Amino acid sequence: xxxxxxxxxxxxxxxxxxxxxxxxxxxxxxxxxxxxxxxxxxxxxxxxxxxxxxxxxxxxxxxxxxxxxxxxxxxxxxxxxxxxxxxxxxxxxxxxxxxxxxxxxxxxxxxxxxxxxxxxxxxxxxxxxxxxxxxxxxxxxxxxxxxxxxxxxxxxxxxxxxxxxxxxxxxxxxxxxxxxxxxxxxxxxxxxxxxxxxxxxxxxxxxxxxxxxxxxxxxxxxxxxxxxxxxxxxxxxxxxxxxxxxxxxxxxxxxxxxxxxxxxxxxxxxxxxxxxxxxxxxxxxxxxxxxxxx
Amino acid sequence: xxxxxxxxxxxxxxxxxxxxxxxxxxxxxxxxxxxxxxxxxxxxxxxxxxxxxxxxxxxxxxxxxxxxxxxxxxxxxxxxxxxxxxxxxxxxxxxxxxxxxxxxxxxxxxxxxxxxxxxxxxxxxxxxxxxxxxxxxxxxxxxxxxxxxxxxxxxxxxxxxxxxxxxxxxxxxxxxxxxxxxxxxxxxxxxxxxxxxxxxxxxxxxxxxxxxxxxxxxxxxxxxxxxxxxxxxxxxxxxxxxxxxxxxxxxxxxxxxxxxxxxxxxxxxxxxxxxxxxxxxxxxxxxxxxxxxxxxxxxxxxxxxxxxxxxxxxxxxxxxxxxxxxxxxxxxxxxxxxxxxxxxxxxxxxxxxxxxxxxxxxxxxxxxxxxxxxxxxxxxxxxxxxxxxxxxxxxxxxxxxxxxxxxxxxxxxxxxxxxxxxxxxxxxxxxxxxxxxxxxxxxxxxxxxxxxxxxxxxxxxxxxxxxxxxxxxxxxxxxxxxxxxxxxxxxxxxxxxxxxxxxxxxxxxxxxxxxxxxxxxxxxxxxxxxxxxxxxxxxxxxxxxxxxxxxxxxxxxxxxxxxxxxxxxxxxxxxxxxxxxxxxxxxxxxxxxxxxxxxxxxxxxxxxxxxxxxxxxxxxx
Numbered sequence: 001x002x003x004x005x006x007x008x009x010x011x012x013x014x015x016x017x018x019x020x021x022x023x024x025x026x027x028x029x030x031x032x033x034x035x036x037x038x039x040x041x042x043x044x045x046x047x048x049x050x051x052x053x054x055x056x057x058x059x060x061x062x063x064x065x066x067x068x069x070x071x072x073x074x075x076x077x078x079x080x081x082x083x084x085x086x087x088x089x090x091x092x093x094x095x096x097x098x099x100x101x102x103x104x105x106x107x108x109x110x111x112x113x114x115x116x117x118x119x120x121x122x123x124x125x126x127x128x129x130x131x132x133x134x135x136x137x138x139x140x141x142x143x144x145x146x147x148x149x150x151x152x153x154x155x156x157x158x159x160x161x162x163x164x165x166x167x168x169x170x171x172x173x174x175x176x177x178x179x180x181x182x183x184x185x186x187x188x189x190x191x192x193x194x195x196x197x198x199x200x201x202x203x204x205x206x207x208x209x210x211x212x213x214x215x216x217x218x219x220x221x222x223x224x225x226x227x228x229x230x231x232x233x234x235x236x237x238x239x240x241x242x243x244x245x246x247x248x249x250x251x252x253x254x255x256x257x258x259x260x261x262x263x264x265x266x267x268x269x270x271x272x273x274x275x276x277x278x279x280x281x282x283x284x285x286x287x288x289x290x291x292x293x294x
Numbered sequence: 295x296x297x298x299x300x301x302x303x304x305x306x307x308x309x310x311x312x313x314x315x316x317x318x319x320x321x322x323x324x325x326x327x328x329x330x331x332x333x334x335x336x337x338x339x340x341x342x343x344x345x346x347x348x349x350x351x352x353x354x355x356x357x358x359x360x361x362x363x364x365x366x367x368x369x370x371x372x373x374x375x376x377x378x379x380x381x382x383x384x385x386x387x388x389x390x391x392x393x394x395x396x397x398x399x400x401x402x403x404x405x406x407x408x409x410x411x412x413x414x415x416x417x418x419x420x421x422x423x424x425x426x427x428x429x430x431x432x433x434x435x436x437x438x439x440x441x442x443x444x445x446x447x448x449x450x451x452x453x454x455x456x457x458x459x460x461x462x463x464x465x466x467x468x469x470x471x472x473x474x475x476x477x478x479x480x481x482x483x484x485x486x487x488x489x490x491x492x493x494x495x496x497x498x499x500x501x502x503x504x505x506x507x508x509x510x511x512x513x514x515x516x517x518x519x520x521x522x523x524x525x526x527x528x529x530x531x532x533x534x535x536x537x538x539x540x541x542x543x544x545x546x547x548x549x550x551x552x553x554x555x556x557x558x559x560x561x562x563x564x565x566x567x568x569x570x571x572x573x574x575x576x577x578x579x580x581x582x583x584x585x586x587x588x589x590x591x592x593x594x595x596x597x598x599x600x601x602x603x604x605x606x607x608x609x610x611x612x613x614x615x616x617x618x619x620x621x622x623x624x625x626x627x628x629x630x631x632x633x634x635x636x637x638x639x640x641x642x643x644x645x646x647x648x649x650x651x652x653x654x655x656x657x658x659x660x661x662x663x664x665x666x667x668x669x670x671x672x673x674x675x676x677x678x679x680x681x682x683x684x685x686x687x688x689x690x691x692x693x694x695x696x697x698x699x700x701x702x703x704x705x706x707x708x709x710x711x712x713x714x715x716x717x718x719x720x721x722x723x724x725x726x727x728x729x730x731x732x733x734x735x736x737x738x739x740x741x742x743x744x745x746x747x748x749x750x751x752x753x754x755x756x757x758x759x760x761x762x763x764x765x766x767x768x769x770x771x772x773x774x775x776x777x778x779x780x781x782x783x784x785x786x787x788x789x790x791x792x793x794x795x796x797x798x799x800x801x802x803x804x805x806x807x808x809x810x811x812x813x814x815x816x817x818x819x820x821x822x823x824x825x826x827x828x829x830x831x832x833x834x835x836x837x838x839x840x841x842x843x844x845x846x847x848x849x850x851x852x853x854x855x856x857x858x859x860x861x862x863x864x865x866x867x868x869x870x871x872x873x874x875x876x877x878x879x880x881x882x883x884x885x886x887x888x889x890x891x892x893x894x895x896x897x898x899x900x901x902x903x904x905x906x907x908x909x910x911x912x913x914x915x
Contacts, residue, residue: 001741001742001745001773001774002738002742002745003464006464006482008461008463009441009442009461009462009463009464010461010479011442011461017442020440021377024373024377024439025373025374025377028372028373028376028377029369029370029372029373032346032350032369032372032373033359033369036350036351036353036359037356039351040351040354043351048662048666051658051659051661051662051665051666052655052658052659052662053655053658054658054661055654055655055657055658055661055688055692056651056654056655056658058654059650059651059654087597088597089591089595089596089597090566090570090591090595090597091591092577092584092587092588092591093479093510094579094584096581096584097584097588111441112439115439119746121646121650121739121742121743122643122646122650123638124638124643127638138637140637140638140639141637142634142635142636142637142638145632145634145774146634147464147482147483158636158637159636160631160632160634160635160636160799161632161634162631162632162634162793163632163633163634163774163793163795164483164774164791164793164820165632166482166483166513166514166531168513171512171531171564172479172481172510172512173510173512173528173530173564173566174508174510174526174528174546174574174575175508175574175577175579175587176566176570176574178564178566180597189631189632189636189799189801190632191629191630191631191632191822192630192631192632192633192774192793192795192822193514193793193820193822195512195513195514195531195532197512197531199565199599201601201604201605203605205801207629207631207800207801209629209630209631210629210630210631210632210793210822210840211532211822211838211840211856213531213532215562215563215564215565216563216564216565216566217565217599217604218604218608219601219604219605219608220608221605221608221609225629227629229532229549229550230563233608233611234629235623235624236624237801238624238625238801239800239801239802239803240801240802241802242802244625244803245717245718245719245803247625248625248626248627248717248800248803248805249625249626249627250626250627250628250826250842250843250844250845251626251627251628251842251843251844254842254845254857254858254859255859257628257842257857258855258857258859261856261857
């Protein structure tokens with residue numbers, strides 16, 4: 001399943017739909033003019049050719065409609081940026097807030113180009129969408145398995161976005177909207193079903209394992225494997241080295257592994273832990289107590 | 295299968311397979327699909343013939359197209375007419391679905407209660423019919439041109455109750471029996487599912503989810519049946535509620551399973567200062583409190599942070615395992631990542647384009663034949679009336695040729711290099727890795743089209759076509775499933791939004807290992823299955839769980855967690871169905887209440903309840 005670029009579907013005011021309709025209308029006109037061209041070329045000469053090549057031509061019309069919508073959306077975005085520049089920070093989820101309003105407008109503008117490139121079976125148009133809407137990424141990055149936000153994101157080379165993962169630079173939290181930049185350096189790999197929240201900075205060669213989540217403004221240092229909700233340092237990433245095929249193994253005692261995970265997931269593994277290494281009972285927080293009660 | 299039924303007879307518990315009402319499904323689908331195209335296609339064909347053809351297509355020169363008034367008006371109106379037809383189609387689909395929905399409601403009204411899945415009943419059949427029925431309109435709206443209309447759809451059909459100002463992002467659940475309060479935000483890929491399958495021969499828990507006003511869910515929130523969420527509750531991403539949880543509201547919730555968190559933790563996770571959070575909780579949505587909150591934010595928060603300082607702090611925090619590079623433990627794959635390919639290259643276009651162009655050509659020839667026959671016998675009006683059928687048939691032709699051509703390419707690729715299991719270098723130049731990528735991309739093309747196909751079982755067809763041993767009784771349309779090295783038994787259910795991977799990229803290595811699901815396995819929603827996993831017969835994997843590389847799950851158990859461990863034996867069929875355990879998350883109390891079992895009156899004797907055997911009931915709690 002391909003999911004690809006993502007923009008939030010918040011429609012604050014119904015009048016914002018005018019942008020959506022404008023983009024549909026303007027890009028479809030280009031498609032119809034192209035159809036006119038095709039019709040003039042073939043209909044009167046070879047009617048059979050007209051029908052036979054129509055699906056292939058529709059394929060090209062589709063591409064040009066998509067590209068036009070991306071172009072027009074970019075122009076609209078530049079115009080809205082003149083009125084209000086997108087910026088990072090905490091905003092209020094209320095229609096009085098200018099930043100929140102303009103965030104909604106930007107999302108509404110991006111909706112149609114993203115939809116039309118997403119309905120296209122070949123993924124290159126999605127990448128173009130990312131590029132044009134201001135995500136710093138390589139054209140060869142494969143970003144189609146997870147929901148990746150389309151602004152305030154910077155990706156290095158050879159980034160792997162896991163299946164069904166969510167990379168968001170904006171997060172709605174109660175009455176607040178948090179917008180912050182997400183940066184991945186080279187060779188970062190995000191596991192399946194992982195969530196990267198705004199403000200995350202992931203350094204080179206780091207793996208975020210599946211079903212994990214980062215916290216806001218978290219920095220994941222290089223050459224490590226991170227795991228957990230929220231993500232914690234787990235072990236050094238040795239899988240970048242050469243000739244390990246024979247050493248890579250699996251875990252036989254899953255119960256033991258689960259206990260290790262539990263330490264990461266449930267207990268607060270931070271300063272308390274490092275100070276009281278000799279007495280592991282010290283780290284019993286309210287959550288562990290709750291777990292034992294259950 | 296015979297073994298299983300023999301066992302069932304011994305214990306005296308009925309274990310009958312679910313019989314899907316395929317006849318009903320297919321009729322309902324074709325009625326909806328074809329009828330919905332009927333009116334819009336007539337309108338559009340009329341517009342084309344009466345306006346577009348004479349005023350636009352017959353204009354000989356490009357300059358005249360934009361200078362003559364009639365042609366420019368006709369050209370400018372065409373997109374609007376097309377959009378209008380699209381909207382009409384959406385409306386017709388919704389209306390037909392509503393009519394069929396109301397009809398099924400008369401047959402067996404949807405009400406709260408546990409539906410036994412091992413005993414065939416009318417209630418169960420209607421439950422499945424409704425499940426199928428809502429899928430097509432939901433996908434049409436949610437993945438369509440106007441995703442905002444999904445709120446209207448739910449209210450119109452009456453499957454959900456959606457309040458004002460609600461945003462529901464793209465997700466697989468939340469399609470029925472959910473109540474959304476005003477001004478709520480449901481994040482992407484959340485599973486707000488009011489129905490949960492507890493084992494192939496267990497129950498379907500079917501309880502309403504109630505959200506009060508101003509509830510926000512960050513994303514990937516699994517919410518189980520029977521959950522009630524109070525006003526102003528804020529669910530962090532990944533917060534998952536188990537069955538029958540009650541959240542009081544006015545609070546932040548976090549974790550799997552979710553729990554209330556304190557202000558200190560909120561600041562830690564979201565790096566929003568304490569003052570802002572305090573003020574935010576008093577926020578009343580009036581101009582005065584807006585100004586106050588705005589002022590507090592500007593005083594206490596600046597978005598800039600130093601990456602260097604945070605890196606320094608993060609480097610100093612100890613990791614769980616000691617940092618010894620040569621430690622053997624380091625090489626063990628005791629976590630799971632993903633099977634996404636790392637990059638797409640332009641050379642894939644050499645695969646895509648021939649397949650597309652050739653199948654487009656063939657589909658075009660089919661269409662040409664149709665119109666030729668129509669013109670030969672002067673049946674233009676019939677042709678226009680049958681346009682929906684012809685469009686559908688052409689689409690099918692295109693899909694069919696795509697499938698055949700990709701299979702040909704695949705055979706060719708597999709002849710050059712046989713796919714095999716093992717551990718390979720994930721680097722440019724490694725043949726196994728390159729061919730794995732090629733295979734994945736090639737299959738993705740067909741799987742993508744089958745995913746967009748209106749009928750959900752086409753996925754199974756595509757999977758079988760690519761040589762995966764699976765039965766049509768298995769269900770996997772809403773999940774990310776790798777299309778090689780997978781074996782599925784009978785009636786396997788893969789939950790909504792689950793990821794099943796037979797390959798995994800770990801750093802510079804690619805691991806490929808076969809995944810086997812035995813008969814009647816149930817994989818929960820939003821769970822991840824790593825390569826080499828073996829799931830025994832009748833085993834249930836809970837939602838939001840992860841299996842480890844090469845993990846073996848024994849038959850007849852319920853597994854849960856990250857990584858999964860045994861939770862309890864899968865004995866839903868033997869347990870009492872009229873007892874449910876509710877949980878108050880804020881006060882951490884559990885209490886048991888009774889509900890009615892949702893099954894036909896004449897079959898109530900078959901279900902264990904208060905009056906009959908209560909031997910097993912204690913175990914269930």
